[in-house]
Amino acid sequence: MSDRLLEVRNLTMQFGGVVALSDVNLHVSEGEIAALIGPNGAGKTTVFNVVTGYYQPTQGDVLLNNQSILGLKPHKIARKGLARTFQNVRLFGDMTALENVMTAADAKNKVGLVASIFGVGSSKPDESRSHSKAAELLTFMGISHRAGQLAKNLPYGDQRRLEIARALALEPEVLLLDEPAAGFNPQEKVELGELIKKIRDAGFAVLLIEHDMSLVMKISDRVMVLDFGQKIAEGTPKEVQNNQKVIDAYLGVADHAS
Amino acid sequence: MSTAQVTKKRFNLRDKFGDWWENATRTQRVIFRVVVIGFLYALPLLDNPVFGTTESDFASVLFYPMGMYAIMAIGLNIIVGKSGILDLGYVAFFAIGAYTHAIFSISFGFNLWVNIIFGMAFAMLAGVMLGIPALRLRGDYLAIITLGFGEIVRIVALNINVTGGAAGLAGVAAPPNIFGLEFRVDDAKPFYWLLLTLMLLVIWAYIRLIARRPGRAWEAIREDEDVAEFMGVATFKYKLWGFVLGGAVGGGVGAVYSSQVTSIVPELFTLQVSIMILACVVFGGMGNIWGVALGAALLGYFPEKLRFLSDTRILFFGVLMVLMMNVRPNGLIPRKKREKVYDKHSGQEVTR
Numbered sequence: 001m002s003d004r005l006l007e008v009r010n011l012t013m014q015f016g017g018v019v020a021l022s023d024v025n026l027h028v029s030e031g032e033i034a035a036l037i038g039p040n041g042a043g044k045t046t047v048f049n050v051v052t053g054y055y056q057p058t059q060g061d062v063l064l065n066n067q068s069i070l071g072l073k074p075h076k077i078a079r080k081g082l083a084r085t086f087q088n089v090r091l092f093g094d095m096t097a098l099e100n101v102m103t104a105a106d107a108k109n110k111v112g113l114v115a116s117i118f119g120v121g122s123s124k125p126d127e128s129r130s131h132s133k134a135a136e137l138l139t140f141m142g143i144s145h146r147a148g149q150l151a152k153n154l155p156y157g158d159q160r161r162l163e164i165a166r167a168l169a170l171e172p173e174v175l176l177l178d179e180p181a182a183g184f185n186p187q188e189k190v191e192l193g194e195l196i197k198k199i200r201d202a203g204f205a206v207l208l209i210e211h212d213m214s215l216v217m218k219i220s221d222r223v224m225v226l227d228f229g230q231k232i233a234e235g236t237p238k239e240v241q242n243n244q245k246v247i248d249a250y251l252g253v254a255d256h257a258s
Numbered sequence: 259m260s261t262a263q264v265t266k267k268r269f270n271l272r273d274k275f276g277d278w279w280e281n282a283t284r285t286q287r288v289i290f291r292v293v294v295i296g297f298l299y300a301l302p303l304l305d306n307p308v309f310g311t312t313e314s315d316f317a318s319v320l321f322y323p324m325g326m327y328a329i330m331a332i333g334l335n336i337i338v339g340k341s342g343i344l345d346l347g348y349v350a351f352f353a354i355g356a357y358t359h360a361i362f363s364i365s366f367g368f369n370l371w372v373n374i375i376f377g378m379a380f381a382m383l384a385g386v387m388l389g390i391p392a393l394r395l396r397g398d399y400l401a402i403i404t405l406g407f408g409e410i411v412r413i414v415a416l417n418i419n420v421t422g423g424a425a426g427l428a429g430v431a432a433p434p435n436i437f438g439l440e441f442r443v444d445d446a447k448p449f450y451w452l453l454l455t456l457m458l459l460v461i462w463a464y465i466r467l468i469a470r471r472p473g474r475a476w477e478a479i480r481e482d483e484d485v486a487e488f489m490g491v492a493t494f495k496y497k498l499w500g501f502v503l504g505g506a507v508g509g510g511v512g513a514v515y516s517s518q519v520t521s522i523v524p525e526l527f528t529l530q531v532s533i534m535i536l537a538c539v540v541f542g543g544m545g546n547i548w549g550v551a552l553g554a555a556l557l558g559y560f561p562e563k564l565r566f567l568s569d570t571r572i573l574f575f576g577v578l579m580v581l582m583m584n585v586r587p588n589g590l591i592p593r594k595k596r597e598k599v600y601d602k603h604s605g606q607e608v609t610r
Contacts, residue, residue: 107490
């Protein structure tokens with residue numbers, strides 16, 4: 001299918017004897033918010049680590065725009081169009097918010113090291129492109145007033161937003177969000193939900209890992225459920241909510257002896 | 259929230275200067291630069307008992323150790339301070355540059371101007387050869403490999419014929435005269451001016467690099483290498499570039515050094531030198547070029563200034579170091595960036 005931007009085929013990931021993912025099929029289509037949910041340890045973050053090239057899968061294939069990206073280095077994959085955020089915020093703490101975003105925006109530039117020393121070639125246009133791109137994204141995320149502050153000094157919520165801005169600077173085909181609402185209060189979660197919808201409407205497909213079910217159910221177009229490294233359900237939020245396997249995975253199976 | 263942030267801001271010379279510099283006009287900045295650079299060039303002529311060194315020739319002290327430490331610290335700062343690669347074998351690049359000039363001038367009669375280029379090229383080549391396998395490692399393991407590299411270069415120089423073995427090489431050519439300046443063994447001033455010129459060139463290139471894409475890439479790598487990679491930074495390429503460029507600086511000054519001392523032996527290039535330069539970087543403020551240059555110059559200066567105390571000076575030197583690390587643990591002029599605060603609504607910069 002052509003509208004599948006990101007497709008994971010028969011993915012198996014073993015760490016020694018531990019099977020983290022077993023024969024998982026996932027995909028993200030154009031213009032959708034897809035959610036990946038599951039209990040702790042189900043293998044959600046492992047999926048991110050495999051598709052972004054951090055781990056080499058034991059078996060299976062990862063396709064971006066119908067091209068295999070297996071075996072590429074993470075920075076190559078990032079430039080091809082997969083950007084991610086992290087479960088625990090991982091910013092470049094001693095750099096300013098603007099520089100954080102510019103670093104990612106640079107990935108789209110061509111300028112090399114020698115051209116940078118002498119300020120020739122594409123050095124100047126590239127520099128201003130990165131700068132305006134970063135400023136634009138900070139405004140989009142509503143944190144433009146933080147531009148000159150060090151990332152480590154930002155309030156927690158703004159750090160989360162900055163991380164998303166940094167990922168968007170790669171102009172990704174698919175944006176991978178790893179628990180973006182962790183540590184947020186209900187009000188902030190609602191705002192985040194709106195923001196993710198806004199990101200989708202701006203033309204980025206989103207793959208979201210999230211534990212907050214009300215958020216997931218409200219904004220997702222499609223939900224995929226992992227449990228012990230296997231996909232146990234997939235469908236609209238409503239279908240998934242009523243799926244017996246999903247309920248069992250989250251609540252445990254009733255003891256039949258009683 | 260700590261109370262320090264609520265109460266009035268502490269006086270900070272660095273911020274004061276930063277504010278002045280940002281509000282300065284173009285003319286003011288040019289004048290400032292000319293005055294500072296002029297002062298640096300005039301330094302060997304300003305020898306006096308107050309800040310000159312009484313026991314040793316001030317121009318010689320300015321060349322080695324002060325200037326030499328400063329420029330090497332700037333080079334090492336690209337590796338350690340910017341890209342966060344702990345290199346304990348920086349002396350290897352220095353040795354390669356020194357031997358390049360020594361061998362090429364004695365065997366082929368090449369002059370220093372050519373040999374600086376060769377010295378840098380060979381140091382870069384060594385950087386690539388070491389960097390490609392070693393930079394796949396991180397942290398302690400990388401530090402140990404670089405440490406080994408520094409020792410290998412010295413021991414190779416000790417054991418092969420072309421470097422003269424333990425006896426070293428004597429009769430290394432001084433640089434040819436330029437602009438009516440004569441490079442003589444008994445006059446260190448021209449050598450100092452040459453070194454200063456090289457240093458200004460290195461600083462110029464460095465500043466342009468760090469303000470642009472490579473600077474951001476290096477900082478990102480230092481902060482979190484994995485995340486940098488995820489954000490599209492070709493981490494390996496940039497680490498290798500940082501390593502090689504830092505090495506090039508070491509190679510270049512190595513050539514200049516051998517042209518001044520005219521005879522070199524392997525014992526000049528011990529681990530001690532690597533440690534000293536690393537101490538300069540840490541003392542000055544890792545990642546801040548001005549701090550590193552100033553710190554290195556001071557670390558070169560104090561032992562010479564205190565020479566009248568003979569061996570007791572080492573004690574004073576130690577006390578100074580301990581004091582320094584307590585008062586300013588992040589170095590003389592730390593890396594900490596000045597933050598700018600923008601108004602939430604207007605987006606204008608807010609003055610504090």
